[in-house]
Amino acid sequence: MLLKELLREEWRMHSTMFGNTNFILFSLVIFGLCALFALITPLFISSKSILSFSHYLFFALGISIGSFGLSGREVLNKRFGEISFIAYSSKILPVSVKQIFLNFALKDLMYYTFFFIIPFCTAFIISSAITTITITQASLMFITIPLTFFFGLSLSFLMTTIYSRSKIIIQLIIGCSIVYVFLNLGFFTQEIVYENMLPPLQLFFNPTMKMLIVNITLSAGLFLISTLLFNFEFKAKGKGHKTLFRASKKPSAIKAFMLKDFIDLHRSQGGFGKILFSFLIPILIIEVMMSFVLKIFSVSGEGLLILFSVIIGVTASTIYNWLAEFDNAKKYLNLPINPKKICLSKTGLSIILGIISGSGLLIISFLFSEASITSLGFSFIIFTSVFAITLSVLVYLTGLNPNTLLFDAKTFLKYMLTLAPIIVFFMLQAFSYSKINHLFLIPAPIILTTISIALFKKSMKKITIFE
Amino acid sequence: MEIIELTNISKSYGKTKAIKNASLTVNKGEIFGLVGPNGAGKTTLVKILTGQTKPDKGEVTVLKNNIVKHPVKAREKIGIIPEQETPPSFLNSEEYLQFCAQTRKLTNQTDNIREWLEFLEFKNEKNKLSKDLSRGTRQKLMISQAFFFKPEIVFIDEPLVNLDPLIQRKFKKYLRKYVKKGGTVFLCTHVLSMAEEVCDTVGFINEGNVIKTENVKKLLKQYKNLESAFMRIIK
Ligand SMILES: Nc1ncnc2c1ncn2[C@@H]1O[C@H](COP(=O)(O)OP(=O)(O)OP(=O)(O)O)[C@@H](O)[C@H]1O
Ligand SMILES: [Mg+2]
Secondary structure, three states, X not given: OHHHHHHHHXXXXXXXXXXXXXXXXXXXXXXXXXXXXXXXHHHHOOHHHHHHHHHHHHHHHHHHHHHHHHHOOHHHHOOOHHHHHHHHHHHOOOOOHHHHHHHHHHHHHHHHHHHHHHHHHHHHHHHOOOOOOOHHHHHHHHHHHHHHXXXXXXXXXXXXXXXXXXXXXXXXXXXXXHHHHHHOHHHHOOXXXXXXXXXXXXXXXXXXXXXXXXXXXXXXXXXXXXXXXOOOOOOOOOOOOOOOOOOOOOOOHHHHHHHHHHHHHHHOXXXXXXXXXXXXXXXXXXXXXXXXXXXXXXXXXXXXHHHHHHHHHXXXXXXXXXXXXXXXXXXXXXXXXXXXXXXXXXXXXXXXXXXXXXXXXXXXXXHHHOOOHHXXXXXXXXXXXXXXXHHHHHHHHHOOOHHHHOOOHHHHHHHHHHHXXXXXXXXXXXXXXXXXXXXXXXXHHHHHHHHHHHHHHHHHHHOOOOO | OEEEEEEEEEEEEOOEEEEEEEEEEEEOOOEEEEEOOOOOOHHHHHHHHXXXXXXXXXXXXXXXXXXXXXXXXXXXXXXXXXXXXXXXXXXXXXXXXXXXXXXXXXXXXHHHHHHHHHHOOOHHHOOOEHHHOOHHHHHHHHHHHHHOOOOOEEEEEOOOOOOOHHHHHHHHHHHHHHHHOOOEEEEEEOOHHHXXXXXXXXXXXXXXXXXXXXXXXHHHHHOOOHHHHHHHHOO
């Protein structure tokens, strides 16, 4: 009953924001993009690789979404946004917070199933008519893809829940796993190994009843354990927080805002773990998979690194989403601040944090990819320019509200259509890296960065001063 | 000297006409109280006066600045205590005040800030995050951010609701002192006893119309108290 109310509330929220049709349209856009993916990729890559890759993709998505274990009760207020009213009613209504939370998680699962998984699988069913993928395989995906997503979500939920209690344990586990995978990369990219590493994928290749039950129990078990460990209470730090803001001799609104945003990110539950779980780890998983899937193309190490730098560049812009999440320009109407400056400082801080974390990721990727050291510099340039263009497109299209406005079908479509050619361009470059003249790649980052700056200036003009 | 001038302002939210062709002026050095029932348009009017909302038509001049044209610039010399006191959540109180100082491009405010933490008696909570403060303390923080830099005008929307009587008295006394030194206060309230006690002039607003502005002393000669004046005028 509660679940129904939550879903209805979410629907109302989105449909009042974008209109009913737009809301449906959003899943059509996703469907279109997936259909392209399902139609085109089997032309180049064996169906088996594509299917495995798809599973890992949703595993990574699950990991990224499941990081809500980081933020305790805050999650009910922040991640689920405006509907937090219902969460608050837990204080008045005879329902426990846990119950509400479980319903939220379930709602999320349904939400992603409806908007991402169903369009994705449907696209595969339809494309199976002309590709090498069989209709049985495509139909099986309707079971295994949601399971994969749920598995990633539960695993990440467990990790982040433990993380919010003890950072060290999880940091050690993650650090060790990265080193371990890195040292045994040859082993992990064997077909037989990666197929068996992800239980739902195992189910996909060997569909038995037993395996299905194992899968469901495993994910549900992980999820239940996390719920038991989950911190439902806000714990205010007893002695308070040391003042990090110092008087400045040269005060500037932008500097003040950047410091404030940094503190917000740091002090909100989960802190920088958000960047770790929603950005770094999922990308690493996708990278390991890609290096396997692309083996058959004999893509050079350099080409692979270029591809990675593009992926990192595109996804690094999620940091802007995190920074915008805590904030609302309306909170500063008592101060002489132009909202443009708020946007400018958020973009600035995103660039700083994005470049730092993205570079770290790039270096790990470099170690994975066996590329030459010169190509590292090169891919750094590509990463920054792709990051710049993604961020500026995001800011241009959504301003200070990336978390809500990107779910508008039209906006999302524009976002994808702008970025797609850029991604495709670099993909083609990556595939033919050893064959072409490298100098050919040089103008692209320069052009991209120039466009980003121009676009950013334009987006500043779109931001209005009045509420 | 007129420090706030509002001429023929109208503002609608969709079909709701929040302000209907309102005009008023406020002089330097006075406490002006805007009183009116719930939904009368008090908050909307303050938002227009402080450049938070754009009026559909009319002119607003505050401190000789055209607010509609330069909304942000005018706020540099203005303190504002909004109706819903929502300081950014993850800064502690002291940080929030420093943050305000820096966004206002002011230097050497540390002493002023300390003074306010002491004056409103929440110094020992300066390290608590704003979101963890009690509502009253949050209001103290918002009062401090509006006054610490000695602004020329302060706009206050429902100033005292969450404060205890001792702090209320202290603050009311401070307001008198502040206007004596040349400051100006524009406050909205429906607590009439408070308006009667501290205001020099009151304006009555109902359903978006500014019905009447009058000197409080004059009103009290005519009516028993502000409450009976309110009942007569708003009807
Ligand atoms: N953002 C908004 N959107 C739509 N209507 C609004 C908005 N803000 C105010 N209104 C409407 O404008 C009218 C005046 O509201 P306002 O908040 O100015 O009243 P008020 O006098 O401050 O009331 P209160 O004493 O309850 O604070 C009301 O009818 C209100 O519903
Ligand atoms: Mg009001």
